[in-house]
Amino acid sequence: MIDAKAKWIYNVSRSSYDYEDESDREDDNTDTIPILIQSEDEEKYEPKEDYVEDPEEDPEEDFEEEPVRKRQQANNMAETPEQLAARVRVLEQLSQNIGLLVQNQANNMNTGHDNPQAIMAKKIATLKPPIFVGKEDPMLLENWLRDMEKIFTANGTPETQKVNKATFYLREDAETWWENEGQTINNQPNFDWDSFKVAIRSRFFPEHIRRQKCSEFNRLNQGKFMSVKEYAQKFNEYAKFCPNMVPDEVSKAQKFEDGLAFKIQTRLGGSTSSTLAEAYSKACSMERILQRKEDVLGRNKRKDQNNANSQSNDKRPRFGNNGGNGRNNHHGGGHNNRNYQNPRQNENQQRNGSGLANGKYNANNNQNNNSNNGNGGRTFNGRLHVMSKSEAESDANIVTGTFLVNSKPAFVLFDSGASHSFLSKSFIEKHSFKPSSSCQAKVTTPSGETFLSKNLYLSMPIVISKTELPMNLIEFNLKDFDLILGMDWLRKY
Incomplete structure (x- = not known):
């Protein structure tokens, strides 16, 4: 027989139901959340003996007493409102404790994986940042810095992490430079991402290359073979490397217009622009007009040439058997290109002396x-x-x-x-x-x-x-x- 005051314990960690005494529960040191549900009015359960049919028992009498017995059992099993409220409170406590347990387990699983540095490094790596190998090419350096800043902006990289994340993508000469001088540069007061850009530019965009770029910028012009768009691209590249030559928009626009092809400058009539964008727009419009004019003139010229060729073909005399000889005499009667000497060449040879021998x-x-x-x-x-x-x-x-x-x-x-x-x-x-x-x-x-x-x-x-x-x-x-x-x-x- 089991005591009526035995308690029903829900052991969460084991996911099973056990009947235990109070003393057993106190001795149990396992990490569990026990919920005790106790019913004071629970009847004692006693095992009954095996049922043996009584030959003298009237079957009809048992049939009439069976409904009455079931109703009495149902009345005994019905809970009072107080008991029902107590059971609801216990279930609510059970649900709350299970939620706390699940949250604790989730926190334990994430232990060691919430390092913000590691999370940011993984985000940056997914965008496949470029590698800088340390060539003294200002264009490669500026492109690398610009791409890294785009990635930092997209990921929301904190200022304190930018230098460490960027130096991870240095290779060859750049990596050697940072290994040798990075510690010294990092120890500078108020060192940040802007300070790093100044340091790497001073190393891989040295002064002699800067002077060379300024000299090339000073001679830059559109010429005959570049379009306005191509000229503008080169202009912007040099302006980035030589900001002292074009410190404001007015000076940029003036230098851009001075380097345009002469045929475009003459069409602009000496008009000045207040911004580089305005000067570029005017030059593109004038280039488009000149291109249309050349296309029209080219079509008309080809048409006139075709008409002239057709007329000359109609008037060409037809030769007989001597036609081939006539053509040969025509080519042979002139000078021989292989033996022909430029009179100017002979004059130069005489003036310069006998410097040429055969x-x-x-x-x-x-x-x-x-x-x-x-x-x-x-x-x-x-x-x-x-x-x-x-x-x-x-x-x-x-x-x-x-x-x-x-x-x-x-x-x-x-x-x-x-x-x-x-x-x-x-x-x-x-x-x-x-x-x-x-x-x-x-x-x-x-x-x-x-x-x-x-x-x-x-x-x-x-x-x-x-x-x-x-x-x-x-x-x-x-x-x-x-x-x-x-x-x-x-x-x-």
């Missing part, structure tokens, strides 16, 4: 004619305007190409800003050229430095369009070009 450069002959040339042993000043490919690409008035110099292919730059013509020292050593004369040439480079050149190559043959155009060349240490033809060559030819 189309080849002859240093020995030229040594005997230094006095005729005027440059041998003389001291004079020279000037170089452009020395690198990047400078040449930014100036639309400069032309480059590959031509034969003393029968050797050479990469040539035509520069009207250079006072003389210069031959690369590496090109000379590669082909074992010997100087034909000496000189004392003080050559000034675009950076303002002056160098002394002592070797002169007289009447060096330069072949352009199958025509030899000899020129006196000064030896100089050029890196990107084999030959620079300056104003002396342009004036001569």
Whole structure:
């Protein structure tokens, strides 16, 4: 028999129902939330003996007493309002305790995973930030900084975490720089993301590159081959690197208009703009009008040319069997292109002496004619305007190409800003050229430095369009070009 005061314990951690005594519950030290439900009026349960049918019992009497017995049992099992209210309170307490247990378990599972630094690093990594390897290229550096700032803004990265998150994506030279100097830079007072940008720019956008960019910006113009849009893109890039040259919108607009193609400037009529956006809009509109005009004129010109060709075909005489001979005589009766010599070329050869021998450069002959040339042993000043490919690409008035110099292919730059013509020292050593004369040439480079050149190559043959155009060349240490033809060559030819 089980005591009527036994309590029904709901053990949450075991998810089972157990009947235990009060002493057993006190001895239980397991992490559980016991809820005790007690019924004071619960009848004692006693096991009954197996039912044995009484042969003398009347079945009809049992049939009449059965409903009465069931009604009495139902009345005994009915709960009073007080008991029902107590049971509801217990159930509410049970539900509350289960909710607390679930919350505690969830908190325990998240222990060690709520580090804000780790969460922010994971958010940034999902956006796949770019890598900066530390090349001294201001465009690469500025693009990397701009992309990182976009990611920081999108993720809401705190100011205190930006430097640590950004330096994680440094590689090669940039990573080495930060490993060596990062600790010192980090210890500066009030060090933050803006301070980091100043530090990395001073390392990978040094002063000599800044001066070079300002020099290229000073020579930038639209020229013949760039559209207004392309010119504006380059202008904005240089303006970012040289803010001192265009400190406000008015100066930006003025410099932008001064660099436009001359045909657009003349159509604008000297009008000025107060902002760069306004100047860009005017230039694009004028470019579109000029393009339409050229398209119309081009169509009309082709139409007139087609009409003229059709008329000439109608009037062309028809030849008989001698037609082929007539055509051959027509081509053969003129000069032979292969044997044809430019009269100007013969005149130059006579004026420069016997520097050319069968189309080849002859240093020995030229040594005997230094006095005729005027440059041998003389001291004079020279000037170089452009020395690198990047400078040449930014100036639309400069032309480059590959031509034969003393029968050797050479990469040539035509520069009207250079006072003389210069031959690369590496090109000379590669082909074992010997100087034909000496000189004392003080050559000034675009950076303002002056160098002394002592070797002169007289009447060096330069072949352009199958025509030899000899020129006196000064030896100089050029890196990107084999030959620079300056104003002396342009004036001569």
